[in-house]
Amino acid sequence: MYRWLVLSSRPDLWTLDPDVLHLNHGSYGAVPRRTQEVMAGLRAEMDANPMVWFRTVAGRLTASRLALAAYLETDPDGFALVPNASAGVTVALQTLPIPAGSRIVLTDHAYGAVRYAAERFAKARGAEVVIAEIPIEADDETVVALIADRLAGASVLIVDQITSGTAKVFPIDALVATAHDRGVPIVVDGAHAPALIDAPASAGADFWTGNFHKWPAAPRATAGLVVAEPWRTASMPLIVSWSEYDERMPERFDMLGTYDYVPWIAAPESLRVLAELDWPTRRPQLTTLVEEGAKVLAKALGTGVAEVAHPPATMRLVELPSSVDLSGGDALKLRVSRELKAEITFTGFDERKFIRLSAHAYNSLADYEKLSAGLPKLLA
Ligand SMILES: Cc1ncc(COP(=O)(O)O)c(C=O)c1O
Incomplete structure (x- = not known):
C-alpha cells in the first residue's frame, strides 16, 4: 500500500x-552529499590560497544571495544573508524603535531564544514583553483575534510562521494586515518556512527571517533576512562589515570580516538537489x-x-x-x-x-x- x-x-x-x-x-x-562535495571543493580552494579566496568571496556571495532571494521569490534589494533565524530576529529588534513603556508582543509558541531576544531588548529599552496565549487547536481566525487583543501599546509584534514546539502554521497574511491596521510593526520568524511554504516572505512583514539550513537542506548557518523598504537604511548586521557605509542593505550584511563564507556560497547547490527531487x-x-x-x-x-x-x-x-x-x-x-x-x-x-x-x-x-x-x- x-x-x-x-x-x-x-x-x-x-x-x-x-x-x-x-x-x-x-x-x-x-546536508545532501552533493552540497557537502561543493563545500569540500570550496574549502580546498580557500586553503590552497586564502588570499585569492578572500578576493573572490564578494562576487560569489552576491551570486548566492541573488539565487536565495529568487528561491524565496523576494526583492533582492531587501534580502540579506544572516547566519540563522536567531540573528535575523535580533537584527529586527535592534532596528525597530521600542520606546520605553511600550510592549513587545509574542505568543506562547515563540521559540525560546526568540523570547530571550525580546526580553533582552525589552529590558534595555524599558519596555515590557507581553505574551498572547494561543491554544494548539485555535483556527486562523481565533489566532488573529487572540493576538489582536494584545496589541494595544505594542511597538513590535513577533510571530512564528511555523511554530517549533507545536508544529503549527500561523496565518501570516492576516497577522501582517492586523498589525499594520493598528500601526504595529511585525517581525515574522519563518525559521521553518523556506521549502515548506511557497514565497514565505510575501506577506509584507516589516522583517521576515527564515532558515535555509532546515527544510531546504542547505549547509548550517545559512539564513535569510527580508526587510521592508522603510527599514532598509537602518538595518545593520550584528558584526560590523566592510560595507558599513554602503547604501545598499544586502551588501552591508555580506563581508563580515574573516568569516566562513563556504556555507552561504554552497547553499544554492541544496536548492538544486531539492529541484531534482x-x-x-x-x-x-x-x-x-x-x-x-x-x-x-x-x-x-x-x-x-x-x-x-x-x-x-x-x-x-x-x-x-x-x-x-x-x-x-x-x-x-x-x-x-x-x-x-x-x-x-x-x-x-x-x-x-x-x-x-x-x-x-x-x-x-x-x-x-x-x-x-x-x-x-x-x-x-
Ligand atoms: C520557530 C523557530 N525560530 C527560531 C529558531 C532558531 O533557529 P536558529 O537556531 O537557526 O537560529 C528555530 C530553530 O529551530 C525555530 O524553530
Whole structure:
C-alpha cells in the first residue's frame, strides 16, 4: 500500500548514518552529499590560497544571495544573508524603535531564544514583553483575534510562521494586515518556512527571517533576512562589515570580516538537489508519509496524533502517554538515541507532552515503524 512512498525515498542523496533513524530534520536539517562535495571543493580552494579566496568571496556571495532571494521569490534589494533565524530576529529588534513603556508582543509558541531576544531588548529599552496565549487547536481566525487583543501599546509584534514546539502554521497574511491596521510593526520568524511554504516572505512583514539550513537542506548557518523598504537604511548586521557605509542593505550584511563564507556560497547547490527531487510533488508525499508515520507511532503508544488546527507539510506531533517524565531535560532523548538509535525530539505545551516527528526525502514509512516497535517499551 505504501510502496510508492518507499520507492520515492532517497537516502542515497545524503550521508546520514544508515544505522540511525533520522526523524528530526526540523531541528538541524541534513546536508545532501552533493552540497557537502561543493563545500569540500570550496574549502580546498580557500586553503590552497586564502588570499585569492578572500578576493573572490564578494562576487560569489552576491551570486548566492541573488539565487536565495529568487528561491524565496523576494526583492533582492531587501534580502540579506544572516547566519540563522536567531540573528535575523535580533537584527529586527535592534532596528525597530521600542520606546520605553511600550510592549513587545509574542505568543506562547515563540521559540525560546526568540523570547530571550525580546526580553533582552525589552529590558534595555524599558519596555515590557507581553505574551498572547494561543491554544494548539485555535483556527486562523481565533489566532488573529487572540493576538489582536494584545496589541494595544505594542511597538513590535513577533510571530512564528511555523511554530517549533507545536508544529503549527500561523496565518501570516492576516497577522501582517492586523498589525499594520493598528500601526504595529511585525517581525515574522519563518525559521521553518523556506521549502515548506511557497514565497514565505510575501506577506509584507516589516522583517521576515527564515532558515535555509532546515527544510531546504542547505549547509548550517545559512539564513535569510527580508526587510521592508522603510527599514532598509537602518538595518545593520550584528558584526560590523566592510560595507558599513554602503547604501545598499544586502551588501552591508555580506563581508563580515574573516568569516566562513563556504556555507552561504554552497547553499544554492541544496536548492538544486531539492529541484531534482521534484520538491513540489514530493512535499505532499512527505505530508502523507509523516501523517502515516505519526498514526503508526500513536497507535503503538496508545495515544493519538495531536489535533493541530493548521499543521505544516512535514511535521506532526504525537501525544506522549501522561506517565512519561520529561523533567530530566535531554535525558530521555539521549536514551532513545543510545538504546533505539533514533533521533527524535520531545516538546511540551500547556502540560501536554509530544514527540515531534519530521519527514524529509530520505525517510520512509519503515523508519516510523521501527521507532514504533521500540519506543513503547523504552517509555514504559
Ligand atoms: C520557530 C523557530 N525560530 C527560531 C529558531 C532558531 O533557529 P536558529 O537556531 O537557526 O537560529 C528555530 C530553530 O529551530 C525555530 O524553530
